[in-house]
Amino acid sequence: MSTDRHTETFQEDPRHRQCSREALMGLGLGIVNLLWWLGWGYGLGSGPVSEYTYVYGFPLWFFMSCIVGALLFTLLAVVMVKFFFADTPLGDLKETPEGEEAQPWA
Amino acid sequence: MGVKVDVLVPLIWYFLIIYVIGFYSLRYVSQARSREGKGFLVEFLTGDRNLGGFVLAMTLVATYLSAGSFIGGPGAAYTHGLAWVFLAMSQMPTGYFTLAVVGKKLAIISRKINAVTITDLLKERYESKLVVVLCSIAIIFFFTAAMTAQWIGAARLLEGAVGVPYLTALRFFAISVLIYTTIGGFRAVALTDALQGVVMTLGTAAVILAAVAAGGGVESLVQSLAAIDPGLISPYGPNPGFTTMAWVTSFWILVGFGVVGMPQVATRAMSYRDTGSLKRGIIFGTVVSMVLLLGMHLLGVFGRVLTPGIASGDLVVPTVITQLFPNWVAGLILAGPLAAVMSTVDSQLLLAVGAIVNDLYANLINPAIKRTAAFAFACTLAIGLVIYFWALNPPDLMVWLNLYAHAGIIATFLWPLILGIYWKEANAPGALASIVTGVGTYIWFNTDWIWPYGWARPFGLHVIVLPLVISLAAFVIVSRLTRKPSPEIIAKFWGI
Numbered sequence: 265m266s267t268d269r270h271t272e273t274f275q276e277d278p279r280h281r282q283c284s285r286e287a288l289m290g291l292g293l294g295i296v297n298l299l300w301w302l303g304w305g306y307g308l309g310s311g312p313v314s315e316y317t318y319v320y321g322f323p324l325w326f327f328m329s330c331i332v333g334a335l336l337f338t339l340l341a342v343v344m345v346k347f348f349f350a351d352t353p354l355g356d357l358k359e360t361p362e363g364e365e366a367q368p369w370a
Numbered sequence: 371m372g373v374k375v376d377v378l379v380p381l382i383w384y385f386l387i388i389y390v391i392g393f394y395s396l397r398y399v400s401q402a403r404s405r406e407g408k409g410f411l412v413e414f415l416t417g418d419r420n421l422g423g424f425v426l427a428m429t430l431v432a433t434y435l436s437a438g439s440f441i442g443g444p445g446a447a448y449t450h451g452l453a454w455v456f457l458a459m460s461q462m463p464t465g466y467f468t469l470a471v472v473g474k475k476l477a478i479i480s481r482k483i484n485a486v487t488i489t490d491l492l493k494e495r496y497e498s499k500l501v502v503v504l505c506s507i508a509i510i511f512f513f514t515a516a517m518t519a520q521w522i523g524a525a526r527l528l529e530g531a532v533g534v535p536y537l538t539a540l541r542f543f544a545i546s547v548l549i550y551t552t553i554g555g556f557r558a559v560a561l562t563d564a565l566q567g568v569v570m571t572l573g574t575a576a577v578i579l580a581a582v583a584a585g586g587g588v589e590s591l592v593q594s595l596a597a598i599d600p601g602l603i604s605p606y607g608p609n610p611g612f613t614t615m616a617w618v619t620s621f622w623i624l625v626g627f628g629v630v631g632m633p634q635v636a637t638r639a640m641s642y643r644d645t646g647s648l649k650r651g652i653i654f655g656t657v658v659s660m661v662l663l664l665g666m667h668l669l670g671v672f673g674r675v676l677t678p679g680i681a682s683g684d685l686v687v688p689t690v691i692t693q694l695f696p697n698w699v700a701g702l703i704l705a706g707p708l709a710a711v712m713s714t715v716d717s718q719l720l721l722a723v724g725a726i727v728n729d730l731y732a733n734l735i736n737p738a739i740k741r742t743a744a745f746a747f748a749c750t751l752a753i754g755l756v757i758y759f760w761a762l763n764p765p766d767l768m769v770w771l772n773l774y775a776h777a778g779i780i781a782t783f784l785w786p787l788i789l790g791i792y793w794k795e796a797n798a799p800g801a802l803a804s805i806v807t808g809v810g811t812y813i814w815f816n817t818d819w820i821w822p823y824g825w826a827r828p829f830g831l832h833v834i835v836l837p838l839v840i841s842l843a844a845f846v847i848v849s850r851l852t853r854k855p856s857p858e859i860i861a862k863f864w865g866i
Contacts, residue, residue, distance in 0.1 A: 291467070
């Protein structure tokens with residue numbers, strides 16, 4: 265790799281901003297998922313077992329925390345990916361031909 | 371105990387398909403064999419960065435959910451009830467979290483710098499031989515130990531289900547994994563993982579539905595559990611002192627968020643084709659994680675009612691399966707756990723080979739490496755032989771290393787990787803401080819059974835949590851106090 269390339273003025277790869285945004289979204293979804301799991305699980309499950317209520321045979325704490333939680337966050341992951349993740353080329357930007365339409369990842 | 375032929379036949383078919391995949395991938399590997407230097411390794415270790423979304427999801431999920439979720443996990447659920455299913459759901463976010471956080475960034479950077487392993491990337495980022503050596507050693511030792519434990523598990527599973535002697539089962543398993551990994555490389559590993567992921571998912575769905583039907587519905591199963599011990603349907607489990615809230619919640623760090631630092635994940639993030647594959651990978655991965663995690667662990671819990679009095683929790687999955695299904699179907703479904711073990715082992719094997727051939731040899735000793743292919747094959751076989759002999763007679767060191775393998779790998783790689791790609795000020799002394807303090811305190815805290823200075827559950831949390839906090843702090847402080855990375859490194863990683 266030639267070294268003069270690095271000594272030119274530094275220009276940040278525009279894709280990194282989108283990467284950081286997507287990483288923060290993933291982290292955020294993960295933390296909300298944790299809170300949902302924690303809140304329903306220990307919030308409802310901490311009482312005496314004799315006072316549990318049941319949905320479809322499962323204790324309500326388990327149903328909300330684990331079953332509804334799993335379905336809900338799978339759905340949210342799909343929404344996140346479909347609507348908020350950008351399509352970007354992954355290779356070297358210098359190799360992509362000039363004059364393509366506006367760069368949506370920038 | 372005689373050999374159960376009708377269980378064996380579907381398994382043999384299954385192994386035949388795996389061989390076919392190996393030979394299919396061999397075509398690509400052969401074409402790449404004439405490439406010199408790293409050209410060959412791009413095919414052998416990343417499948418020429420050409421994975422589609424479905425295969426990406428399956429190979430990722432199959433790799434990290436595997437053995438624990440299929441044998442140990444249901445076994446623990448058998449003992450601890452719904453509390454363990456609850457704990458296992460902390461793994462739920464891995465399906466979207468790992469790829470969202472490092473997926474795209476690693477794909478872009480690894481193409482820029484031509485990295486094929488996580489150590490490659492760390493080498494370019496920190497320009498420190500010590501970092502490379504420490505990382506490679508961590509991979510070789512921890513993964514070889516983990517693989518040995520997995521091979522033993524797989525052989526026991528075959529022994530129990532099919533009735534062949536342990537030694538025969540071990541040889542059969544060892545030869546199969548070695549052959550398809552050696553000849554097919556990452557492409558074979560990813561494709562067999564995809565097949566294994568499908569087998570696992572369908573098998574899990576079938577088994578859990580059959581188990582619920584056999585138990586007379588969820589309600590009667592749950593009430594029978596409560597009758598055995600009310601703790602089995604509480605999030606605190608039957609031993610509230612063991613499955614405490616702080617400890618269970620810290621599994622979100624160990625098997626949920628922390629997984630993002632594992633080399634297997636990094637390899638896969640370097641190997642997919644385009645952002646479409648990434649998106650589909652996240653969606654498939656999350657759905658499959660959900661089915662497998664819920665299904666297998668609930669099966670373990672319900673097994674407590676369906677097949678009470680099992681001596682070892684590890685046997686609950688094979689026992690329930692052989693009890694609920696005719697033998698030939700049992701064979702098909704048992705391929706699931708076996709697939710889980712194989713898909714974990716093959717990627718670990720490839721990583722260990724990558725650590726030796728690429729990270730240590732090509733990067734440090736002889737960058738002008740020729741005949742890379744032959745060297746990679748020889749290494750795969752050599753590691754395979756070591757594991758085989760360890761599995762015959764596990765040495766204490768292996769048992770000890772395996773105990774710490776998963777968390778040890780996370781303690782080594784998590785911060786050097788994440789800070790390396792997201793924080794421009796991260797530098798080599800910081801990364802070294804992080805690895806040394808992370809692995810060091812992790813192992814030290816784990817010594818509570820040898821001498822009084824260990825700390826099994828710092829602040830009630832799982833033992834991995836505090837070392838990760840300490841190593842993050844060490845990384846940031848040391849990086850701040852020492853020289854910033856050179857502008858060349860910044861330009862290489864962040865520039866156009």
